[in-house]
Amino acid sequence: MARTRLTATERSEQLLAAAVKAFAEKGYAGTTTDDVARIAGVSQPYVVRLFGGKQRLFIAAVEHVTAQIEQRFREAAAVRPNLGSLADAYNKMLAERDMLVVLLHGFAVGPDSEIGPVARRCFGRIYHVVREITGASAEEVCQFMASGMLLTVLATMRVVGPDAVPAEPWVVELLSGLTKPLPASLEDLTCAPSGTSPTAEPHR
Amino acid sequence: MARTRLTATERSEQLLAAAVKAFAEKGYAGTTTDDVARIAGVSQPYVVRLFGGKQRLFIAAVEHVTAQIEQRFREAAAVRPNLGSLADAYNKMLAERDMLVVLLHGFAVGPDSEIGPVARRCFGRIYHVVREITGASAEEVCQFMASGMLLTVLATMRVVGPDAVPAEPWVVELLSGLTKPLPASLEDLTCAPSGTSPTAEPHR
DNA sequence: TTTCCTAGTTATCAGTTGATGACAAGAAAG
DNA sequence: CTTTCTTGTCATCAACTGATAACTAGGAAA
Numbered sequence: 001m002a003r004t005r006l007t008a009t010e011r012s013e014q015l016l017a018a019a020v021k022a023f024a025e026k027g028y029a030g031t032t033t034d035d036v037a038r039i040a041g042v043s044q045p046y047v048v049r050l051f052g053g054k055q056r057l058f059i060a061a062v063e064h065v066t067a068q069i070e071q072r073f074r075e076a077a078a079v080r081p082n083l084g085s086l087a088d089a090y091n092k093m094l095a096e097r098d099m100l101v102v103l104l105h106g107f108a109v110g111p112d113s114e115i116g117p118v119a120r121r122c123f124g125r126i127y128h129v130v131r132e133i134t135g136a137s138a139e140e141v142c143q144f145m146a147s148g149m150l151l152t153v154l155a156t157m158r159v160v161g162p163d164a165v166p167a168e169p170w171v172v173e174l175l176s177g178l179t180k181p182l183p184a185s186l187e188d189l190t191c192a193p194s195g196t197s198p199t200a201e202p203h204r
Numbered sequence: 205m206a207r208t209r210l211t212a213t214e215r216s217e218q219l220l221a222a223a224v225k226a227f228a229e230k231g232y233a234g235t236t237t238d239d240v241a242r243i244a245g246v247s248q249p250y251v252v253r254l255f256g257g258k259q260r261l262f263i264a265a266v267e268h269v270t271a272q273i274e275q276r277f278r279e280a281a282a283v284r285p286n287l288g289s290l291a292d293a294y295n296k297m298l299a300e301r302d303m304l305v306v307l308l309h310g311f312a313v314g315p316d317s318e319i320g321p322v323a324r325r326c327f328g329r330i331y332h333v334v335r336e337i338t339g340a341s342a343e344e345v346c347q348f349m350a351s352g353m354l355l356t357v358l359a360t361m362r363v364v365g366p367d368a369v370p371a372e373p374w375v376v377e378l379l380s381g382l383t384k385p386l387p388a389s390l391e392d393l394t395c396a397p398s399g400t401s402p403t404a405e406p407h408r
Numbered sequence: 409t410t411t412c413c414t415a416g417t418t419a420t421c422a423g424t425t426g427a428t429g430a431c432a433a434g435a436a437a438g
Numbered sequence: 439c440t441t442t443c444t445t446g447t448c449a450t451c452a453a454c455t456g457a458t459a460a461c462t463a464g465g466a467a468a
Contacts, residue, residue: 005416027313029232138380153312159324177343249428
């Protein structure tokens, strides 16, 4: 019965990954701490105790994915520091979906006293990174962010990305209109490398 | 105590307006049927009965705002059938915020069995209207939708639109990068005509 | 082996929330 | 005036959910 014990830090990291998965699926309000606990294979009260509450867990998840996205962009820029390179990195993230979707859910929580400021800061951070890394003009960066937001929303709707619903005509047409920075093919956006799933038995 | 009685149809319309307001504030899962009831000044069970459940109410709200947006676009196109005209209409909606934000929340609910298909259909409908009304190219329409999505997310975050938080530097910079179809000024996006608020006493 | 810290669980709860059913009260018709 | 239909409320639940407190157990040090 007893799983291998982990240090609190290790377990927190694992829970963070579980939280990203859960929140990506159902958003902030729609996800229960028990969902997260089940994915990670620990008890629900432990999740609450390790992070000090659901809200803090969500904030941690949003900041986590923001840091991940930032890192991906920096890595991409290390190769070629232009928007095209970032677009490639973005497409990869889109194929993994969860990071971007969690971020969008963070944005969508809106003016909630605690979460709102965090979400706004995360958006600003990502904008800043893109702007600084590539020497691109304000217009180019804005267009990049806009296309990215469109695609992120489509990913949230399961119109693109892994397990996407069958593409309707308007999807194909819309995506065909994507210009310069993000000319992703529909195929790239629909298939994805699959990960493992540490499912566990129920607890509660 | 007794309010003026309305026909079921009238009351439903009023409830729909209340639902839009409520869902725009807190999203689908975060909003209670009681929130909606309080805004409209009726009892919570009545809301449930008139619409047959929270999910149906949300779906009705999403379809309602979609129809509204479509209508605004058509009206704008009746004057000048080009993207610039639609952009003006879009900016006005952005200043009112709720319609667009509810729609985004609809998109964000994701793959939920009932709501997902509705959200996807609504997105497709709006895309289709924009494409058909203006004779614009796929690229232009895509760029319009992308910019619109970016602004809608910013509105959801309360970065633009009514009651927006004080604009940080990156917001100004990002918005300055907006091109052709939607060159809205920050002032346009931050102020809005205010509406009435039919608050009522608590019930539950 | 005993001690003791930390990882983790079980039991439990209080508040919330969507939903149901029985009932009240206008208003229109007979 | 009474009947009857529709609008709307009240009382009430059962399920859920985040959180707390008390307890268990692994494992390293003494």
